[in-house]
Amino acid sequence: MSGVLTASDFEFELPAPRRHLPMPLSLRGVSKAWDKGRVPVLNRVDLDLDVGDRVRIAGRNGVGKTTLMRIAAGLIDPDRGAATVWGTSAIEHPERYQRLVSFLPAGDRGLYARLSVRRQLKFWARIALVPRGEVAARVEEAIEIFNLRELADRRVDRMSMGQRQRLRIAMTFLPHPDVVLLDEPLTSLDGEGAEILYGAIERLLGKGGALLWCSPAGEHLEYEFDRTYMLDEGKLVRE
Amino acid sequence: MSGFAENLYAFGAVVRRDFHVFLSYRTRLVSQILTSVFSLTLFYYVSRLVRVEGFTTPDRYFGFVVVGIALVGVLYSCFAVSETIRQELVAGTFERLLLSPFGGVRGAVATTVFPLLYAFVLSSVTLGLGAAIFGLELHWPTVPLALPALVLALLAFLPFGLFFSALTVATKQANVGASWVIALLSIVGGLYFPIALLPGWAQLAAEVQPFTPATELLRHLLVNAPMETSVGLALAKIVGFAEVLLPASLYALYRAIRLGQRRGTIIEY
Numbered sequence: 001m002s003g004v005l006t007a008s009d010f011e012f013e014l015p016a017p018r019r020h021l022p023m024p025l026s027l028r029g030v031s032k033a034w035d036k037g038r039v040p041v042l043n044r045v046d047l048d049l050d051v052g053d054r055v056r057i058a059g060r061n062g063v064g065k066t067t068l069m070r071i072a073a074g075l076i077d078p079d080r081g082a083a084t085v086w087g088t089s090a091i092e093h094p095e096r097y098q099r100l101v102s103f104l105p106a107g108d109r110g111l112y113a114r115l116s117v118r119r120q121l122k123f124w125a126r127i128a129l130v131p132r133g134e135v136a137a138r139v140e141e142a143i144e145i146f147n148l149r150e151l152a153d154r155r156v157d158r159m160s161m162g163q164r165q166r167l168r169i170a171m172t173f174l175p176h177p178d179v180v181l182l183d184e185p186l187t188s189l190d191g192e193g194a195e196i197l198y199g200a201i202e203r204l205l206g207k208g209g210a211l212l213w214c215s216p217a218g219e220h221l222e223y224e225f226d227r228t229y230m231l232d233e234g235k236l237v238r239e
Numbered sequence: 240m241s242g243f244a245e246n247l248y249a250f251g252a253v254v255r256r257d258f259h260v261f262l263s264y265r266t267r268l269v270s271q272i273l274t275s276v277f278s279l280t281l282f283y284y285v286s287r288l289v290r291v292e293g294f295t296t297p298d299r300y301f302g303f304v305v306v307g308i309a310l311v312g313v314l315y316s317c318f319a320v321s322e323t324i325r326q327e328l329v330a331g332t333f334e335r336l337l338l339s340p341f342g343g344v345r346g347a348v349a350t351t352v353f354p355l356l357y358a359f360v361l362s363s364v365t366l367g368l369g370a371a372i373f374g375l376e377l378h379w380p381t382v383p384l385a386l387p388a389l390v391l392a393l394l395a396f397l398p399f400g401l402f403f404s405a406l407t408v409a410t411k412q413a414n415v416g417a418s419w420v421i422a423l424l425s426i427v428g429g430l431y432f433p434i435a436l437l438p439g440w441a442q443l444a445a446e447v448q449p450f451t452p453a454t455e456l457l458r459h460l461l462v463n464a465p466m467e468t469s470v471g472l473a474l475a476k477i478v479g480f481a482e483v484l485l486p487a488s489l490y491a492l493y494r495a496i497r498l499g500q501r502r503g504t505i506i507e508y
Contacts, residue, residue: 075505098340102338110331110335111330124339129339
C-alpha cells in the first residue's frame, strides 16, 4: 500500500433507509382525471423513491406516464393526493420544491431558439437560483460533461435534434437537483449521447440523488433500473 | 446570497436573455427608428396643415403630439408582454420557468423589463429626432424629471400588460382585445389630441385610467405644456392607480397560473 490514501482504500457502508424520514420523492394517492366523470388516468398512485433509486415507469402511449411525471415535477396538480420531495409539498412550497427536483419534459421544447448553448445554460442556471459565484463553474461543468464544448457558442436553431436533446439534458442536471425526472430522455440521442446521460445519472445517484425515468413499454434500454413499474388503467404494477 | 439578491440576479438573467434575443434580429432597431421618423414627419406636416384650438402655434401642437407618439411605444410595450408569454407557452419555455424556483409570476414580471427599457430608448430617440430634424423645443430644465415620472407611470401602466398576460395564460390567446384597449387608451389618454375635444362621456373615461395624468405630466416636463391640474394631483393619481392595479394584476396572473396547474391546462398552448 502506498503512502497516499485513495477513496478505494475505505469501505463505506450506507445506512439502511430510515423509513420514518421523508423520502427523496414520494407520490401518495395521486389521482388525475382529464374529464370530470370519466375514468381517471391516474387512480390513487403511490410511489416512493429512496436515496440512490433508479426507477422506471413504462406503459402504452397515452396511458398517463407523462401526466404522472408532470405531477411529480410540480407542473400540474393532482385531483387528489400529493407529491412531496423530502417532505416538501409541490403545491404548498413550489419554490423549495423546484430547488430539489429537475424535470426533463418529453419532446424538444423548452429552448430559446436564438440563444447560444452557453447563454442558454447560463440563463437557466440563474433562473434555477444557482448561487451567483457558482454559475460560471456550473455552466462550464455542464458543457464539459455533456460534451457541448464545440457547440457552446452555436445558436440552438442551428443545432440538430440530438444536440438539442443533449443541451436539454444538460439543463436538467445543471442545478444539481436531488431528484431527476426524465420523460423519454433518449429521444433523438445517439449512442454517445446516451452514454453521457447514463454517466450523469450515475453521478447523481452517487451523490445521494434519485431518478425517475419514463419511457414507452417495449423500448429496449441498455440501462438497468432498480425497479420498473408498468402504468396501466391508472395503476402502477411492479414488473 | 439572500433570497432577494438571488431573485434580482434571476431578474437580470431574463433582461439579458431578451437583450440577446433582440440583438439576434439585426434590422429590428433600424426599422423601428424609421417608423418613428415616418410618424414624426406625418404629424409635423399635419401640425402645419391644421389649426388646432388651444394651441397658439403649429409647433405647440407638434410638441404635444410628439410626446404622445413617444408614449404610444411605451403603451404597446406594456401590452406586448402577453404576446411574449404566448410565445413562451408555445415554445415550452414558460413551462420551464414554472419548473424553476424563480417561478412563472416572477418570470412574467421580469419579461416586461427589457421591452419597457427598449421602449424608453425608442421614446428618447423619437424625442431626439423630433428636436434634431423637426425643431421640437424640449424644456431642458425639467427634462431630467421626466425619467422618475416615467418610471412611476410604468408602474401604473404595467398592470394592463399583466392582466392581459393572465388572460393569455387562461385562454392561450395573446392580446385578446388588447389592440382595442390600446386604441381606446390612446384616444381617451389624450395621446394625439387634447381630451377637451372629446364628448363629455369620453372625457369621463379619461379620468379612470392612469394614461391621462401620466401623459399630461410628461408633456409638462418634456415640452412645458400647460397642465389642466397640478403636478401634485397628477402624481397622486398615478401613484393611486399603481397602488391598486399592480397588486391586483399580480394576483390575477398568479390565479391564472394556479388555475392552469389545477386543471392541467398550463401545459396547453
